Amino acid sequence: MEDILEILENNSKIDAEQIAAMTGKSIDEIKATIDKYEQENIILKYNTLINWEKTNKEVVTALIEVKVTPQRGEGFDKVADRIYRYPQVKACYLMSGGFDLTVILEGKSMKEVALFVAEKLAPLDSVLSTSTHFVLKKYKDKGTIFEGKQKDDREAVVL
Amino acid sequence: MNMSDMISPLVKNIPPSGIRKFFDLVNEMKDAISLSIGEPDFVTPWTVREAGIYSLEKGHTHYSPNAGFMELRKEICNYLKRRYGLSYNPEKEVVVTVGGSEGIDIALRSLVSQGDEVIIPEPSFVSYKPCAVFTGATPVIINLRDEDEFRLTPELLEKAITDKTKVLILPFPNNPTGAIMTREDLEKIVEVIKNRDIIVISDEIYSELTYSGEHVSIASFPEMKDKTLVINGFSKAYAMTGWRLGYACGHPDLIEAMYKVHQYAIMCSPTTAQYAAVEALKNADDEVKSMVKEYNRRRRVLVDGFRDAGLDCFEPLGAFYVFPCIKSTGMSSSDFCEKLLIEEKVAVVPGTAFGDCGEGFVRVCYSRSMDNIIEAIKRIKRFVERNKN
Numbered sequence: 001m002e003d004i005l006e007i008l009e010n011n012s013k014i015d016a017e018q019i020a021a022m023t024g025k026s027i028d029e030i031k032a033t034i035d036k037y038e039q040e041n042i043i044l045k046y047n048t049l050i051n052w053e054k055t056n057k058e059v060v061t062a063l064i065e066v067k068v069t070p071q072r073g074e075g076f077d078k079v080a081d082r083i084y085r086y087p088q089v090k091a092c093y094l095m096s097g098g099f100d101l102t103v104i105l106e107g108k109s110m111k112e113v114a115l116f117v118a119e120k121l122a123p124l125d126s127v128l129s130t131s132t133h134f135v136l137k138k139y140k141d142k143g144t145i146f147e148g149k150q151k152d153d154r155e156a157v158v159l
Numbered sequence: 160m161n162m163s164d165m166i167s168p169l170v171k172n173i174p175p176s177g178i179r180k181f182f183d184l185v186n187e188m189k190d191a192i193s194l195s196i197g198e199p200d201f202v203t204p205w206t207v208r209e210a211g212i213y214s215l216e217k218g219h220t221h222y223s224p225n226a227g228f229m230e231l232r233k234e235i236c237n238y239l240k241r242r243y244g245l246s247y248n249p250e251k252e253v254v255v256t257v258g259g260s261e262g263i264d265i266a267l268r269s270l271v272s273q274g275d276e277v278i279i280p281e282p283s284f285v286s287y288k289p290c291a292v293f294t295g296a297t298p299v300i301i302n303l304r305d306e307d308e309f310r311l312t313p314e315l316l317e318k319a320i321t322d323k324t325k326v327l328i329l330p331f332p333n334n335p336t337g338a339i340m341t342r343e344d345l346e347k348i349v350e351v352i353k354n355r356d357i358i359v360i361s362d363e364i365y366s367e368l369t370y371s372g373e374h375v376s377i378a379s380f381p382e383m384k385d386k387t388l389v390i391n392g393f394s395k396a397y398a399m400t401g402w403r404l405g406y407a408c409g410h411p412d413l414i415e416a417m418y419k420v421h422q423y424a425i426m427c428s429p430t431t432a433q434y435a436a437v438e439a440l441k442n443a444d445d446e447v448k449s450m451v452k453e454y455n456r457r458r459r460v461l462v463d464g465f466r467d468a469g470l471d472c473f474e475p476l477g478a479f480y481v482f483p484c485i486k487s488t489g490m491s492s493s494d495f496c497e498k499l500l501i502e503e504k505v506a507v508v509p510g511t512a513f514g515d516c517g518e519g520f521v522r523v524c525y526s527r528s529m530d531n532i533i534e535a536i537k538r539i540k541r542f543v544e545r546n547k548n
Binding site for chain 2: 003006007011014018021022023024152154155156
C-alpha cells in the first residue's frame with residue numbers, strides 16, 4: 001500500500017476514488033488506509049508547493065549550519081527541540097559530517113533572518129557556532145523543477 | 160514525363176494512410192487532449208541524456224562500427240540475459256539498428272522476396288505490411304479476435320500457414336491492443352512452428368511495459384532460439400523515441416545477412432544515441448520501473464473509466480494502449496473518433512488504422528499525464544452517455 005503514499009506525495013489533491021482506480025483497490029479500502037496513515041502520523045500533512053518568487057510576497061530562505069554540544073542523556077534531541085519549535089524554522093535535520101544541525105529558516109528579509117540567528121539561535125547554551133547561507137534562487141524543490149517544461153511538444157506522427 | 164508513372168508499383172500500390180486526414184484534424188485542434196500519440200510522454204531520463212551530451216563534448220561525432228559499438232552490443236546481450244534469459248553473442252548475433260523499425264525492414268528484406276508469404280497478425284503496428292510488400296512478398300493477415308483478448312491462437316495461426324509461409328511476425332506486447340502473450344500462450348504457438356521452416360520476427364519493443372509479471376520472449380524456448388529474430392529497442396522502455404535506436408538479435412547467418420543490408424542502406428546507427436543507450440542499459444533500471452509504475456496507474460484509470468462509461472474493454476496487460484470496443488454506440492471507429500474530437504476535444508485513434516479487424520475499436524494511448532487522462536475520461540463518459548444507441 002506504499003503506492004498510495006507515493007501517489008499522494010506527488011499530488012495530495014487526488015481523491016480516494018481516483019486512487020482506487022489507479023491502484024485497482026476498492027474506494028473503501030483506500031479511505032481506510034489513508035485514515036490509518038493519518039492516525040499513525042505516517043501522513044503528517046497535505047502541502048502545496050508554491051513558487052513564491054512569482055508572487056509579490058517577500059520571502060527569504062536561509063540554510064544555517066549549526067554546531068552544538070550534545071547533552072547527556074538527551075543527545076541532540078533536546079537542543080534540536082528548542083530550535084525547531086520556532087515557527088520561522090521550516091526544517092531541521094541532524095547531520096553527519098562537519099556540523100550537527102541543518103536549520104532551514106524563512107523570514108521576510110535578510111535582516112530578520114540574521115537577527116533571528118543572532119538573538120535566538122546563537123545564544124542558546126548548547127550552540128557552539130552557526131554559519132548562515134542565504135538561498136538566492138530555488139531551481140528545484142520536493143522533486144519539482146520550478147521552471148520546468150510544461151508543454152507537450154510531441155508531434156502527431158503516424159504511429 | 161509523368162512522375163507518377165515513374166514510381167515503382169510496389170510503392171504506388173500501397174494505399175495512403177487512411178487516418179492522415181484524422182491526424183491533420185488533431186494537429187489543427189491545439190487545445191484537444193490527445194491520447195493518440197504512440198510515444199512516451201516522459202522525457203529520456205537525465206542520466207541518459209547527460210551521457211549523450213558528454214559524448215558530444217568529447218567529440219564522439221564519427222561513424223560507429225556498422226553493427227554498433229561493441230560496448231553497446233555487449234550491454235544489450237547482458238540486458239537480454241538479465242531480463243529475459245536470452246543468450247546472444249555480441250560479435251555475431253546482434254546488430255544495432257535505427258529504431259526497431261529498421262530491424263523489421265532489414266529482417267524482411269533479408270528473409271523474403273516474391274512468392275514468399277509473411278503472416279501478420281492484426282490489429283498491429285502499421286509498418287509490417289508495407290515492409291513485407293516492399294520486398295515483393297505477400298502479407299497474409301490473421302484477424303485477431305476480441306474474445307481471445309487479441310492474442311494469437313494456434314488455431315488462427317494454423318489456418319494461415321501455407322507451403323509458402325516463411326515468416327511469422329509476432330507483435331507482442333501489442334500496439335494497438337495492449338495484448339500480451341503469456342508463456343502458456345507462446346507454448347501453443349511454439350508447438351505449431353517448431354517443426355516447420357518458419358522464422359519468427361518477434362517485435363518486443365514494448366517488452367518492458369508489462370503489468371502482470373515479466374514479458375516472456377518466444378526466443379527463450381530452446382527449440383525456437385535459432386528460428387526467432389528478436390527485435391527490440393530503446394524508444395519505449397527508456398522514452399528515447401527521437402534518438403532512433405533499436406537492435407535485432409538472432410541466428411548469426413540471419414544477422415550477417417541483415418548486417419549486409421544495414422551496412423549498405425544505413426551504414427551505422429547514430430553515434431550519440433549509442434553512447435546514451437549504453438548508459439540507459441547500465442543505469443536506468445529504476446527510471447524504467449518508475450515509468451512503468453506510472454503507466455500502470457493510468458492504465459487502470461482508463462480501463463476503469465471505459466467500463467464505467469458502459470463500453471466493453473478487455474484488460475490490456477502490456478504496452479501503453481487501451482483498446483475499448485465502441486460497437487455499442489452504433490458508430491464506426493472513424494465516426495466515433497471524429498465526433499469525439501469535434502464534440503469533446505479528445506483525440507483517440509480508430510482501430511481500423513491497424514487493420515480491418517480493428518473496426519469497432521479505438522486505440523487510446525495513456526502516455527499522457529494523469530490529470531489529462533482523468534479529464535479525458537470525464538469527457539468520454541459524457542460523450543458515450545449522450546450518444547447511447
